[in-house]
Amino acid sequence: MGELAAPGRKSIGAKRNPESADAIIEAAEAVLAEAGYSGFSIEAVARRARAGKPTIYRWWPSKAALLIEVYQRQKRVEVPDTGRIEEDLAGFLINLFAHWRDTSSGNVFRSLVAEAQSDEAAALALADYAKGRRAHTGAMIERAKERGEVAADVDAGIVADLIASYAWRHLLTNRLDEDETAIRTAVRYVVHGIAPA
Known part of the structure; x- marks a missing residue:
C-alpha cells in the first residue's frame, strides 16, 4: 500500500x-x-x-473556466429592488444591456457562449453559471410573490429563463441598443401575459 x-x-x-x-x-x-x-x-x-x-x-482547468472568471470579474450590474416586479425586471435588463454594450463584458460572454458550442467543458461551465444566474433572477420573482404581485403557483425559474432568453438573444444578435420602451414592453408581456383582458 x-x-x-x-x-x-x-x-x-x-x-x-x-x-x-x-x-x-x-x-x-x-x-x-x-x-x-x-x-x-x-x-x-x-x-x-x-x-x-x-x-x-x-x-x-479550461479556457471556459478562465473566460467565466474574466466575465464575473467585469460584471457589475445593479439589480433594482423597487418593490414592483415590473420595474425591477425592466431596470435589471436596462442595466444589463448597458453593461454588455459599454464594457468588454458582452464580448467576453459571447465568447463563452461560442466556446460552449464545441467544447463540453465550456458547455458545463456555462450551464453552471446560468444555473446560478437563474436562481438570482428567480429570487426577484420570489420577492414579488411575497408581496402578492405574482401568483403563488408561478415557477420563478421559468420566468427567470424567459428574462434570460430575451437578454441572451439581444446579446448574441448584437442588439444591445434596444430602447427602454421595447424592454419595458417585453417585461410587461412577461408580467401581465398576452391574452386579452
Missing part, C-alpha cells in the same frame, strides 16, 4: 497566488480586447502574463 499523505497537506503550488492570478486575468482581458474570441487561447494568455501554461491550467 502507498504511503498516506500527512493530514491537511495540500499539493505544492495548488493555492493561487493572488498577484499572479490577477496578472493572468488581466492578460486574458487584454488578449480578448485585442484579438477577440478567435485569437483567445491559453497560450496567448500565458505569453501575455509571462506565466506557464501549467500554472494557468492548475487554477483554471
Whole structure:
C-alpha cells in the first residue's frame, strides 16, 4: 500500500497566488480586447502574463473556466429592488444591456457562449453559471410573490429563463441598443401575459 499523505497537506503550488492570478486575468482581458474570441487561447494568455501554461491550467482547468472568471470579474450590474416586479425586471435588463454594450463584458460572454458550442467543458461551465444566474433572477420573482404581485403557483425559474432568453438573444444578435420602451414592453408581456383582458 502507498504511503498516506500527512493530514491537511495540500499539493505544492495548488493555492493561487493572488498577484499572479490577477496578472493572468488581466492578460486574458487584454488578449480578448485585442484579438477577440478567435485569437483567445491559453497560450496567448500565458505569453501575455509571462506565466506557464501549467500554472494557468492548475487554477483554471479550461479556457471556459478562465473566460467565466474574466466575465464575473467585469460584471457589475445593479439589480433594482423597487418593490414592483415590473420595474425591477425592466431596470435589471436596462442595466444589463448597458453593461454588455459599454464594457468588454458582452464580448467576453459571447465568447463563452461560442466556446460552449464545441467544447463540453465550456458547455458545463456555462450551464453552471446560468444555473446560478437563474436562481438570482428567480429570487426577484420570489420577492414579488411575497408581496402578492405574482401568483403563488408561478415557477420563478421559468420566468427567470424567459428574462434570460430575451437578454441572451439581444446579446448574441448584437442588439444591445434596444430602447427602454421595447424592454419595458417585453417585461410587461412577461408580467401581465398576452391574452386579452
